[in-house]
Amino acid sequence: MKRFWTTFRYTYQWFRGQILGWGIGIAALGLLIVAFYDVFGERQADFMKMIESYPPEFLAFFGTDAKGMMSPEGYLGMYGFSFLPIIIGFFAVLVGSNLIAGDEEHGRLDLVIAHPVGRTAFYFGRLVAFMGATVSILVLGWLGFCVLLNGSSLEITWGEMTLPFISSLAQALIYGTLALLLSMVLPTRNFASIISGLVMVVGYVLSSMASLNENLGTVSKLFPYTYFQGSEAFTNLNLTWLLALFGVSAIMALLAWWRFMRRDIRLSGEGSFRLQIPFHIQRKTT
Amino acid sequence: MKNPNNTPHNPELALEVRGLIKSYGKVQALRGIDLEVRQGEIFGFLGPNGAGKTTTIRCLLDMIRPDAGSIHLLGLNPKVDPVAVQALAGYLPGEVQYYENMTAEHQLRFYGDMRNGRADWKYVHELAERLSLNMKQAIKNLSKGNKQKIGVIQALMHHPKLLLLDEPTSGLDPLMQQEVLSMLREANAAGATVFFSSHIMSEVESLAERVAIIRLGEIVETAETNVLTGRSVRRLIVRLKRPVSNLSIENLPGVEVLTSTDETSFTLQVTGDMEKLVKALGDYPVLDLETDHPSLEETFLAYYKK
Numbered sequence: 129m130k131r132f133w134t135t136f137r138y139t140y141q142w143f144r145g146q147i148l149g150w151g152i153g154i155a156a157l158g159l160l161i162v163a164f165y166d167v168f169g170e171r172q173a174d175f176m177k178m179i180e181s182y183p184p185e186f187l188a189f190f191g192t193d194a195k196g197m198m199s200p201e202g203y204l205g206m207y208g209f210s211f212l213p214i215i216i217g218f219f220a221v222l223v224g225s226n227l228i229a230g231d232e233e234h235g236r237l238d239l240v241i242a243h244p245v246g247r248t249a250f251y252f253g254r255l256v257a258f259m260g261a262t263v264s265i266l267v268l269g270w271l272g273f274c275v276l277l278n279g280s281s282l283e284i285t286w287g288e289m290t291l292p293f294i295s296s297l298a299q300a301l302i303y304g305t306l307a308l309l310l311s312m313v314l315p316t317r318n319f320a321s322i323i324s325g326l327v328m329v330v331g332y333v334l335s336s337m338a339s340l341n342e343n344l345g346t347v348s349k350l351f352p353y354t355y356f357q358g359s360e361a362f363t364n365l366n367l368t369w370l371l372a373l374f375g376v377s378a379i380m381a382l383l384a385w386w387r388f389m390r391r392d393i394r395l396s397g398e399g400s401f402r403l404q405i406p407f408h409i410q411r412k413t414t
Numbered sequence: 415m416k417n418p419n420n421t422p423h424n425p426e427l428a429l430e431v432r433g434l435i436k437s438y439g440k441v442q443a444l445r446g447i448d449l450e451v452r453q454g455e456i457f458g459f460l461g462p463n464g465a466g467k468t469t470t471i472r473c474l475l476d477m478i479r480p481d482a483g484s485i486h487l488l489g490l491n492p493k494v495d496p497v498a499v500q501a502l503a504g505y506l507p508g509e510v511q512y513y514e515n516m517t518a519e520h521q522l523r524f525y526g527d528m529r530n531g532r533a534d535w536k537y538v539h540e541l542a543e544r545l546s547l548n549m550k551q552a553i554k555n556l557s558k559g560n561k562q563k564i565g566v567i568q569a570l571m572h573h574p575k576l577l578l579l580d581e582p583t584s585g586l587d588p589l590m591q592q593e594v595l596s597m598l599r600e601a602n603a604a605g606a607t608v609f610f611s612s613h614i615m616s617e618v619e620s621l622a623e624r625v626a627i628i629r630l631g632e633i634v635e636t637a638e639t640n641v642l643t644g645r646s647v648r649r650l651i652v653r654l655k656r657p658v659s660n661l662s663i664e665n666l667p668g669v670e671v672l673t674s675t676d677e678t679s680f681t682l683q684v685t686g687d688m689e690k691l692v693k694a695l696g697d698y699p700v701l702d703l704e705t706d707h708p709s710l711e712e713t714f715l716a717y718y719k720k
Contacts, residue, residue: 130530131497131528131530134527134528134530135528138524138527142513234511235509235511236511236512236513238472238477238507238511239505239507239510239511239525239565239568240528241477242475242477242500242503242505242507243500243525243528243529244497244498244500244501244528244529244530245497245500245528246496246497247496390479392477392478392479393472393477393478395468395472395507395508395509396509396511
């Protein structure tokens with residue numbers, strides 16, 4: 129257990145800068161959004177005119193309509209929560225793909241893993257540090273969204289504000305563990321982060337467009353973003369979706385661990401797919 | 415891996431490797447390595463780049479998994495109990511990379527913590543002083559040689575029973591190379607077994623009691639260092655009282671005339687037994703004979719020319 133905590137402690141310490149950077153960024157966004165709502169309310173009539181001039185497809189992209197936009201849930205959903213899983217998702221993809229493969233590609237893992245720490249303790253120490261960093265960022269962001277709530281006409285409690293952040297955590301974990309799993313399977317961490325990032329962005333676009341096209345709605349169900357619950361979590365948090373996302377993340381994390389336990393540790397650099405190149409001329413070696 | 419657990423091992427051996435095979439795709443890096451290193455021995459592992467030295471060492475510490483063969487370090491199987499093996503061993507990789515923003519001291523504290531705090535800090539500071547390493551400097555500002563010094567210190571800092579070192583003096587200046595070799599001798603005198611790879615012959619010759627030569631993933635020779643340098647290939651300078659136009663010794667097996675000066679002085683390279691050559695020289699007016707023991711380098715090259 130001590131070996132696990134040592135790895136956790138050092139990894140979490142290395143995340144300090146990122147926790148502050150990402151966390152303060154989300155918190156600042158939250159402060160602005162909540163503070164701006166009352167201005168928005170005071171000039172509701174002007175905003176209604178502007179929103180009604182938007183094409184309905186544009187509003188549908190954010191999962192709302194002109195009337196819904198004026199509600200606290202619709203407002204927060206459009207300006208805050210539709211982007212939150214993407215923001216925290218980028219952090220998760222970058223960190224997840226880098227969590228072990230980053231040190232390996234830099235040639236540092238070889239010596240670290242030669243110490244009597246054990247692959248399992250090392251892996252879970254790093255994984256839990258990543259989860260801790262993600263939670264820390266979301267807590268900072270949540271504080272930013274909550275600080276001005278009491279003086280705002282949004283009429284949302286701190287507790288209710290927690291729910292979309294829990295859903296964002298589920299999103300972050302699924303993208304992070306996907307990136308981690310792919311980094312254990314694929315030869316380069318860049319490739320792992322590109323694929324995970326694509327899953328996130330394509331899911332976001334498809335899910336947003338699903339309200340305009342039923343066929344896209346069917347396809348979007350394959351992507352995790354569809355199961356993100358922003359403002360709708362205030363009143364109707366779908367626990368099944370939430371637990372399913374946590375469950376899939378746990379399965380991917382366990383698969384990544386299983387792979388890490390069995391694979392060779394590269395000395396440094398990226399691996400190779402070892403694909404046979406067609407028409408490759410084999411030179412005679414002496 | 416075949417035979418991972420129950421291969422019998424000799425308790426007098428610090429390191430016992432049998433039939434180690436490892437492939438990377440179609441490339442067979444190790445082709446059945448057998449090694450025995452006795453407790454308390456300094457053992458040199460000699461070979462050129464790409465011969466399989468690093469692959470062998472990384473198999474020993476469970477960083478890579480062999481396709482076949484068995485390994486025992488201090489009686490432990492690294493496949494079965496890697497943490498116990500790693501706790502007893504000190505390892506220095508061939509190319510050391512660190513967390514660049516840390517200082518040398520912080521990096522060593524990190525390695526100490528990864529060993530559950532089992533590091534002798536008085537000894538660490540003593541080693542740093544001997545190696546003229548500034549522990550407060552950020553690693554990103556250190557030269558390659560200074561980074562190597564951190565690697566040497568982290569390998570020795572917990573007084574390991576077994577040292578596995580991949581080119582320990584790489585990147586160091588000659589003075590520091592000598593200092594590191596002294597440290598290894600001291601560790602050995604204190605009871606540690608030292609297994610180190612190198613392609614610097616003089617280093618192996620001055621430090622190792624026994625040597626294994628690896629070539630294309632196979633051990634081609636294992637012997638006492640002085641035996642290895644004292645046999646196989648000798649250089650012989652023959653000086654004659656008067657010129658001889660045709661020295662008929664070239665046809666003798668294992669004899670090659672390298673140079674001939676004024677038909678009175680011949681430099682010969684002799685492989686194997688000298689007896690027939692000495693008898694054949696009895697037919698000539700020999701003024702002087704001079705034998706030159708080859709360096710390990712020459713022995714090594716002789717193996718590679720085979």
